Amino acid sequence: MIKTFYKTLLICLFLSIHNICSANDGYKLWLQYNYIEDSDIRDNYLSHLNSVQYFGDSETINVIKEEISLAMKSLFGNDYLKNINKNGLIIGATSNLNTKILKKLKNEISNIQKDGFVIKQVKIGGIKQIVITAKTDIGVLYGTFNFLKRLQTHQSIDKINVIDFPKVDIRMLNHWDNLDRTVERGYSGFSIWDWHRLPNYIDTRYKDYARANASIGINGTALTNVNSNALILTPHYIEKVKAIADVFRPYGIKVYLTARFSAPIEIGNLETADPLDENVAKWWKDKTAEIYKEIPDFGGFLVKANSEGQPGPQNYGRNHIDGANMLADAVKPFNGIVMWRAFVYSEHDPDDRAKQAYSEFVPYDGQFRDNVLIQVKNGAIDFQPREPFHPMFGAMAKTNLMMEFQITQEYMGQGTHLVYQPKLYEEVLKADTYREGKGSFVAKVIDGSLHNKKITGIAGVANIGTDINWTGHHFLQANWYGFGRMAWNPYLKSSDIAEEWIKMTFTNEKAFVKPVKKMMVSSRETVVNYMTPYGLHHIMATGHHFGPGPWVDNLSRPEWNPVYYHKADENGVGFNRTNTGSNATAQYASAVKEIYNNIETTPEIYLLWFHHIPWDYKLKNGETLWNGLALKYQQGVNEVEEMKSTWNSLKKYIDPQRFKEISMMFDVQLNDAKWWRDSCLLYFQQFSKKPLPKGVEKSKITLEYFKSLKFPFAPGN
Numbered sequence: 001m002i003k004t005f006y007k008t009l010l011i012c013l014f015l016s017i018h019n020i021c022s023a024n025d026g027y028k029l030w031l032q033y034n035y036i037e038d039s040d041i042r043d044n045y046l047s048h049l050n051s052v053q054y055f056g057d058s059e060t061i062n063v064i065k066e067e068i069s070l071a072m073k074s075l076f077g078n079d080y081l082k083n084i085n086k087n088g089l090i091i092g093a094t095s096n097l098n099t100k101i102l103k104k105l106k107n108e109i110s111n112i113q114k115d116g117f118v119i120k121q122v123k124i125g126g127i128k129q130i131v132i133t134a135k136t137d138i139g140v141l142y143g144t145f146n147f148l149k150r151l152q153t154h155q156s157i158d159k160i161n162v163i164d165f166p167k168v169d170i171r172m173l174n175h176w177d178n179l180d181r182t183v184e185r186g187y188s189g190f191s192i193w194d195w196h197r198l199p200n201y202i203d204t205r206y207k208d209y210a211r212a213n214a215s216i217g218i219n220g221t222a223l224t225n226v227n228s229n230a231l232i233l234t235p236h237y238i239e240k241v242k243a244i245a246d247v248f249r250p251y252g253i254k255v256y257l258t259a260r261f262s263a264p265i266e267i268g269n270l271e272t273a274d275p276l277d278e279n280v281a282k283w284w285k286d287k288t289a290e291i292y293k294e295i296p297d298f299g300g301f302l303v304k305a306n307s308e309g310q311p312g313p314q315n316y317g318r319n320h321i322d323g324a325n326m327l328a329d330a331v332k333p334f335n336g337i338v339m340w341r342a343f344v345y346s347e348h349d350p351d352d353r354a355k356q357a358y359s360e361f362v363p364y365d366g367q368f369r370d371n372v373l374i375q376v377k378n379g380a381i382d383f384q385p386r387e388p389f390h391p392m393f394g395a396m397a398k399t400n401l402m403m404e405f406q407i408t409q410e411y412m413g414q415g416t417h418l419v420y421q422p423k424l425y426e427e428v429l430k431a432d433t434y435r436e437g438k439g440s441f442v443a444k445v446i447d448g449s450l451h452n453k454k455i456t457g458i459a460g461v462a463n464i465g466t467d468i469n470w471t472g473h474h475f476l477q478a479n480w481y482g483f484g485r486m487a488w489n490p491y492l493k494s495s496d497i498a499e500e501w502i503k504m505t506f507t508n509e510k511a512f513v514k515p516v517k518k519m520m521v522s523s524r525e526t527v528v529n530y531m532t533p534y535g536l537h538h539i540m541a542t543g544h545h546f547g548p549g550p551w552v553d554n555l556s557r558p559e560w561n562p563v564y565y566h567k568a569d570e571n572g573v574g575f576n577r578t579n580t581g582s583n584a585t586a587q588y589a590s591a592v593k594e595i596y597n598n599i600e601t602t603p604e605i606y607l608l609w610f611h612h613i614p615w616d617y618k619l620k621n622g623e624t625l626w627n628g629l630a631l632k633y634q635q636g637v638n639e640v641e642e643m644k645s646t647w648n649s650l651k652k653y654i655d656p657q658r659f660k661e662i663s664m665m666f667d668v669q670l671n672d673a674k675w676w677r678d679s680c681l682l683y684f685q686q687f688s689k690k691p692l693p694k695g696v697e698k699s700k701i702t703l704e705y706f707k708s709l710k711f712p713f714a715p716g717n
């Protein structure tokens, strides 16, 4: 025992403080810059990094200097800048580089688009230099982070020659943060925006948040909840927003605010918020000018209107065009934009909720101003573990349309389950809308190439809070990271992103990277298996959406009740959205519609989304639907068990703090997975009236008990 203790101590001393022995609270996210212990790799890097020259003078260049210095010291310890040769780094925007360097990079520079960058090794005066350049200082910052990522992930930089640019213009986080610092659907503590102490007290988190975002190419933040409070638009708060914007600016991040449609009444003393009323339009113009006076690079407004009780133009008999265009005219002189959300469903419309956004928006195609983007959730219901892609993608050829993903896990374990969501993002982005024939991928709608769009965007509802590790569960940092990477390039492979994240966040050790990557990549399918297999959806408990609640049938609006979505009865289960049912399938391009209308061609992952199916329906694997469903729930539980044991076998590769915290989260996830399996199977069994198939564990707890569970204080509600 004592011997082992000393041995460990010696190893820790040998590994010079850094990586695995000291406690790591995860605050540094993927910017750990772990000391490079492999001397071959370290020496090779150092042979390229003898010096660094910066060109340009701006706050962003200062930020780059700080980052390089921090990273180099951390990656190389005292060895940095101690080599004898002169090979080094040259960092600066093209407008600041001398002609000698520019000449060497002529071709590459002519190919730089937007805030893209070039990293290339060139020989100048017989010395090898790695040049990081771009048209803008922000592009240089992106290039710098890209270069540092290569060092962190131990990639070769010999003869490095990289050119990259963002494929989407607006890459933003949407914070559903309230002014009282609670976070709607937030599970990682409170809001990081400390409104009470702003503008004078600047929490260091703002800067670290900006750094982390810039490192993955995020360039916008909507600070406030879409269920908005008009007070954010008062001078008292604008001053605070300005303070945040000032911190973000060097990192290339613009701030956006949510605009409460009734603000002219609530804080402007007007009697109406009718968008066609002259005084209302003037109020918004003046308010916008007031904001831009303080924050000249303010991004614009994000609006949830006439949805779930939020006010909007329909309150005055007007429509989405009237509302969005009125705001668009206000921000237009300042190059601002309006992001108008398509997440609408009416309490009065008895039609299938999945159809309502399309029905309400698609007829308006071509009528929105060119600085309006319609923000559409990835699926037509609401951030479920799995949904088919939203039929609006590709259906509005003449309208700017942006994606809204949820990074926070409202419907997927609420911050306690390891679910690597970039896998979900990838599935959606790769889906073929067939709007312009085969190959009309959702990614092409988002990067604007399908219909040649001038402004493009993608938003992720943040999972960030005051928890020391930002996201509650260490692994959920990967969802923030992965979202940013896919916003930059929606064609990236989620598994590649997982690998780079693991290496940057934990270690490059192969024996760790391989199993952890496998676990992450399969984790999304696992959560589907233990929550909503075969296309089941929205069967979460009431209000807070935590845990299972397929039995809930007593809420005032039909579409708030899980029974509305699964329609289980003695004949079967599932929502018929085909041409014999709600006909939601008609909202897709005909090639897709035909696939989903036919039970034979509908991918089984969407079976119960589109069809009501008898319990003894034969699945492709020969099982009946009932048996298949039960086996999937069991498989989900088994998979969590495997994740847990994989994790436990990797203890020696990571620091004790993160190991333990993650390990405890697996206990939570396993318990929850069993809870889902047992309660859902007991509930659906009442209708199927069939025994559990072999291999599926029988619940030791009753359905009544599960039904009795209440979570009045669930976070984020």
Ligand code: GCV
Pocket (backbone or CB within 6 Å): 176, 184, 185, 226, 227, 304, 308, 343, 382, 410
């Ligand atoms: C911000 C779902 C969530 C709400 C959220 C809403 C939205 O209904 O449960 O919390 O409100 O989506 O996206 O506007």
